[in-house]
Amino acid sequence: MHGYTDNKDAHLRRLKRIEGQVRGLQxxxxxxxxxxxxxxxxxxxxxxxxxxxxxxxDEHLKHCVSQAITDGGTAADEKIAEASNAIARLVRS
Amino acid sequence: MHGYTDNKDAHLRRLKRIEGQVRGLQxxxxxxxxxxxxxxxxxxxxxxxxxxxxxxxDEHLKHCVSQAITDGGTAADEKIAEASNAIARLVRS
Amino acid sequence: MHGYTDNKDAHLRRLKRIEGQVRGLQxxxxxxxxxxxxxxxxxxxxxxxxxxxxxxxDEHLKHCVSQAITDGGTAADEKIAEASNAIARLVRS
Amino acid sequence: MHGYTDNKDAHLRRLKRIEGQVRGLQxxxxxxxxxxxxxxxxxxxxxxxxxxxxxxxDEHLKHCVSQAITDGGTAADEKIAEASNAIARLVRS
Structure with missing residues (x-):
């Protein structure tokens, strides 16, 4: 179970459409x-x-990160550091 | 015939690999x-x-744009404006 | 008091340096x-x-968003939506 | 004399405004x-x-690169490679 589980079908549909776009490019x-x-x-x-x-x-922040913060402890800090690194990769790609 | 014709196979291989990456995401x-x-x-x-x-x-600049500039006339200005618009879309996406 | 308060001086130094870079561009x-x-x-x-x-x-997630989640209630959802919108603007700029 | 010489004042005004934005951030x-x-x-x-x-x-393509292409020779290839590298840095920053 992850943050995106509720929207799994929506994500799969979007990725299927992107796959079609990449085939269209070919x-x-x-x-x-x-x-x-x-x-x-x-x-x-x-x-x-x-x-x-x-x-x-967005879903990761809403679920995984929020859960870690509610649970407290060092896991919360790690989750936030991990999310910040993912955001940085996203901004720079 | 376009700028990328010489490297058509290389582009197709890259896009095939990207298609695989998108399927991997699914x-x-x-x-x-x-x-x-x-x-x-x-x-x-x-x-x-x-x-x-x-x-x-890069290939578009090397071939299509260069050819239009060598030919001269307003086609060159149009090709450059079109390339600049494509660069802007790329930077902002 | 905001998430960045602890690093205020570091942010101001960085922005001062960027101001210098922009003057250098002129x-x-x-x-x-x-x-x-x-x-x-x-x-x-x-x-x-x-x-x-x-x-x-990163500091906003660590402080403001974490605090809102710890406090619970709808404020947490709003803070996360706001952060996600800021991330989207950052990725697209 | 460079590609941007005709619009020098417009670029300086824009950079002056950006300098103001960076001071506003401070x-x-x-x-x-x-x-x-x-x-x-x-x-x-x-x-x-x-x-x-x-x-x-855009001005660099219109002036410097176009001039190099009109002049012909290896300088044109170098100018295009240099422009492509600048575009890549721009896209990735």
């Missing part, structure tokens, strides 16, 4: 479509991946 | 893997998509 | 320095601003 | 303003810096 390149059009579609897929990240992170 | 969520581990893998897929974008853009 | 442009060198320095200032953001956010 | 922290409000203002300053970058890059 078709575009196979068909020699125009570079700029390919770039536009890559930006769309990137934003869709970011949206999944932001959703997972 | 498996992680199906198996209830830990949120932070899913986020790490999404960051990796996002960076891989960006690398494809940066490669396509 | 000098570079006044002196007609090379575009690419100006861009490199803008990337450095942007990353420095992001580092301040990530520090503030 | 005041916010000195006055213990709310973390999330500080983060919102950092996002605004970051986006303003990106806008300067995108403007400089």
């Amino acid at each position: 078709r575009m390149i196979e068909n020699d479509e125009y570079c700029i059009d390919v770039l536009t579609q890559i930006s769309a897929a990137t934003r869709a991946l970011q949206a999944v990240s932001l959703g997972l992170l | 498996r992680m969520i199906e198996n209830d893997e830990y949120c932070i581990d899913v986020l790490t893998q999404i960051s990796a897929a996002t960076r891989a998509l960006q690398a494809v974008s940066l490669g396509l853009l | 000098r570079m442009i006044e002196n007609d320095e090379y575009c690419i060198d100006v861009l490199t320095q803008i990337s450095a200032a942007t990353r420095a601003l992001q580092a301040v953001s990530l520090g503030l956010l | 005041r916010m922290i000195e006055n213990d303003e709310y973390c999330i409000d500080v983060l919102t203002q950092i996002s605004a300053a970051t986006r303003a810096l990106q806008a300067v970058s995108l403007g400089l890059l």
Whole structure:
């Protein structure tokens, strides 16, 4: 059980759609479509991946991090440090 | 024929690998893997998509934009404006 | 009193340094320095601003959000929603 | 003389405004303003810096890179490689 369990189906649907976008990108390149059009579609897929990240992170804060804080102790500090590192990776990618 | 035609196979291989990463993300969520581990893998897929974008853009500048500039006329200005817009979308996504 | 109060001096020093970087950018442009060198320095200032953001956010989670969760009630949900929105703005900027 | 010379005053005005934003951030922290409000203002300053970058890059393509391509030779390839590297730094920062 994780933070995202309640929205598992929604996340899977989004990732399925992103998989379709990535396959669409391969078709575009196979068909020699125009570079700029390919770039536009890559930006769309990137934003869709970011949206999944932001959703997972929100649920992680709401459930895993909140639970650790309620339980108290050093586990809470570790969970927050871990979340902050994940946010940093997200911002820099 | 586009800027990326010479590297078509390399781009397709990269996108195939990204498609595998996105399928891997679905498996992680199906198996209830830990949120932070899913986020790490999404960051990796996002960076891989960006690398494809940066490669396509470099080739676009080298071929399509360079050709338009060599040909001269207003087509060159349009190609540069179009490339700048694509760069802006990339930076903001 | 906020999450960042303990590190106020460190944040102010960092922002003072970023202010210096932005003044340095103005000098570079006044002196007609090379575009690419100006861009490199803008990337450095942007990353420095992001580092301040990530520090503030980490402290916000550690103090304000943790406190709201410990106190319980709807305030905790609001704090987490607010933090998630701030993270989304950060990722997209 | 560089790509941005024609818009030098506009860039300087923008950077002057960003310098003001960074000083405003220092005041916010000195006055213990709310973390999330500080983060919102950092996002605004970051986006303003990106806008300067995108403007400089557009002018760089229009002038320096175009000139190198018109002149022909290996200088054109070097200019494009240099621009692509600057774009990559921008995307990743």
